[in-house]
Amino acid sequence: MLELKDVRKTYDGKTEVTALDGVTLAIRAGEMVAIMGPSGSGKSTLLNLMGGLDVPTSGSVVVDGRDLATESEESRSLFRRSHVSYIFQAYHLMPTLTAAQNVALPLHIAGRSRGDIEERVSRALAEVGLAPRAQHLPDALSGGERQRVAIARALVTDAPILLADEPTGNLDTARGREVLELLRSIHHQRGTTIAIVTHDPQAAGFCERIVRVRDGRVQGDERT
Numbered sequence: 001m002l003e004l005k006d007v008r009k010t011y012d013g014k015t016e017v018t019a020l021d022g023v024t025l026a027i028r029a030g031e032m033v034a035i036m037g038p039s040g041s042g043k044s045t046l047l048n049l050m051g052g053l054d055v056p057t058s059g060s061v062v063v064d065g066r067d068l069a070t071e072s073e074e075s076r077s078l079f080r081r082s083h084v085s086y087i088f089q090a091y092h093l094m095p096t097l098t099a100a101q102n103v104a105l106p107l108h109i110a111g112r113s114r115g116d117i118e119e120r121v122s123r124a125l126a127e128v129g130l131a132p133r134a135q136h137l138p139d140a141l142s143g144g145e146r147q148r149v150a151i152a153r154a155l156v157t158d159a160p161i162l163l164a165d166e167p168t169g170n171l172d173t174a175r176g177r178e179v180l181e182l183l184r185s186i187h188h189q190r191g192t193t194i195a196i197v198t199h200d201p202q203a204a205g206f207c208e209r210i211v212r213v214r215d216g217r218v219q220g221d222e223r224t
């Protein structure tokens with residue numbers, strides 16, 4: 001489903017930075033994979049390429065049979081809308097919108113009908129255990145609750161791929177565990193392909209496979 005071949009990514013600046021230095025990696029449909037490695041090893045870059053947010057300097061990124069490296073920004077953006085959802089360490093919720101309105105955003109962008117949006121939003125909020133918080137603003141929610149709203153927002157579009165960049169990075173162990181349990185249950189119930197970039201030692205225990213990245217290369221790849 002997701003295949004990276006000899007992917008290199010360099011960032012131009014005063015000095016050129018090689019973020020990825022020849023990564024070859026295949027993730028099958030329905031896998032739940034942890035991507036671990038020290039800070040600066042290229043994990044976020046890797047995730048952004050998998051989701052078509054960015055393109056490699058060389059190499060190919062084939063997702064669902066399409067080589068995103070060769071596609072235009074516009075076509076990648078359309079692809080992302082239907083295929084990929086993201087969760088970030090800092091939640092990235094809109095502060096002026098309620099939990100329900102935040103979850104509804106990707107559906108508005110996709111042009112869904114009002115009835116469809118209402119139904120999907122309440123289902124997604126119920127799935128993450130936050131139906132009673134639907135009308136709250138992010139400020140009135142705890143960190144763990146905010147991340148669960150972000151997960152609900154990632155669920156509403158039924159995207160087959162979910163990419164999470166340090167989703168437990170701002171949470172204590174117990175709240176982090178709830179988020180990981182939720183991701184695993186989504187993976188089991190919906191068969192969603194999930195890649196989690198993480199430093200969290202407990203995250204590895206929730207994934208079937210651990211890919212270790214160091215200095216822009218895959219250093220290890222094990223099944224748990």
Ligand SMILES: Nc1ncnc2c1ncn2[C@@H]1O[C@H](COP(=O)(O)OP(=O)(O)O)[C@@H](O)[C@H]1O
Binds near residue numbers: 011043
């Ligand atoms: N937009 C960017 N411009 C320049 N350098 C970048 C950019 N994004 C990442 N880098 C550099 O690429 C390397 C890998 O970064 P990143 O993928 O964010 O690593 P990680 O997520 O593992 O911490 C780092 O040296 C980082 O400084």
Ligand SMILES: [Mg+2]
Binds near residue numbers: 043044045
């Ligand atoms: Mg990162």
